Amino acid sequence: MSRRPRTRTVWLVGVAVALLVAGVASWYASGSPDGLEWAAGRAGFLGTAEDSAAAGSPLADYSVRGVDGGRLSGGLAGVAGVLVTLVLAGGLALLLRRRGDRTPRR
Amino acid sequence: MHVPDGFLDVPTSAATAALAAGTVAVALRQSRRELDDLTAPLAGLTACFVFAVQMMNFPVAAGTSGHLMGGALTAALVGPWTAVLCMTVVLLVQAVFFADGGLVALGTNVVLVGLVTVLVGWGLLRATTAVWSRSRTAVLAGAGLGAFLSVPAAALVFTALFAAGGVADVPVGTVAAFMTGVHGLIGLGEAAITVAVLGAVVAVRPDLVRGARHLARTGLAPRTDTGRTDTVRTDTVRTDTGRLDPTGSAR
Structure with missing residues (x-):
């Protein structure tokens, strides 16, 4: 059997893939309305949607305010989102974990 | 499926927020069983990966699109309780920083995308390995089946919430038909991404995958x-x- 990659390698590759997907591949995401938006439009309740109180966020709608160019702005917003999510979820998991215990229990 | 503010009335949104908060409180305690020095960093990785892939809307028939929800994949990778926390962090970041999904509707989105999908995904993964086999094929098939069904399941729960507290005067049957139809198709994409990502991680390090750890013990x-x-x-x-x-x- 071939050597298994180290945990750190798996982690770094995973974060790199996430950054590439959010920063670059997302340029090619479909711009069509998503399933809920489409269904709401067809069923006739899309008009009841209200702007979020967070609509004024500098990252609202996956673009960085003040940065021109859809790709650059969207890519930077995606990278920022990946990093914020990584820090928040990773930090929470590190706080909650059983320290010094590498053997997962049932 | 990120519900904006305004679709559901305030009492319904308050009820889903209470359910979401209660579940997260339980998950904060229960996830300790799933998190140790080895798996904790992978929870952060899984959450940021789900955030990234949720940006990748793929086209679905009839001029609409869908994206991964990720609850089934996350549960298979890090376990169901940790998955609830990971999905909640993703939805919180999206709602607060990206205005994707409403703030009043955050509890609704946690219930739909962070709870229903995890429950259906993990439940079907465990059911499949229990009744069929504990092989790698069964794990991936169970995760794929769970991922596929988790999307229309979330659509159905949204429809039920709409029946209880939808602001617009629209027949519930109409909402159910459109929601389950399009989300059935999106579920196929959900299953494909889930099986591809899970299969890749299981191939290199099954011991890191909560739903496939037993595969690492059977061999060397x-x-x-x-x-x-x-x-x-x-x-x-x-x-x-x-x-x-x-x-x-x-x-």
């Missing part, structure tokens, strides 16, 4: 970063006499 012991097996900690293997103590009981 997995190589770990220290070159020792996972059940031996480097700081507990030596007794006072310098002998190896694989059970760590001399601690």
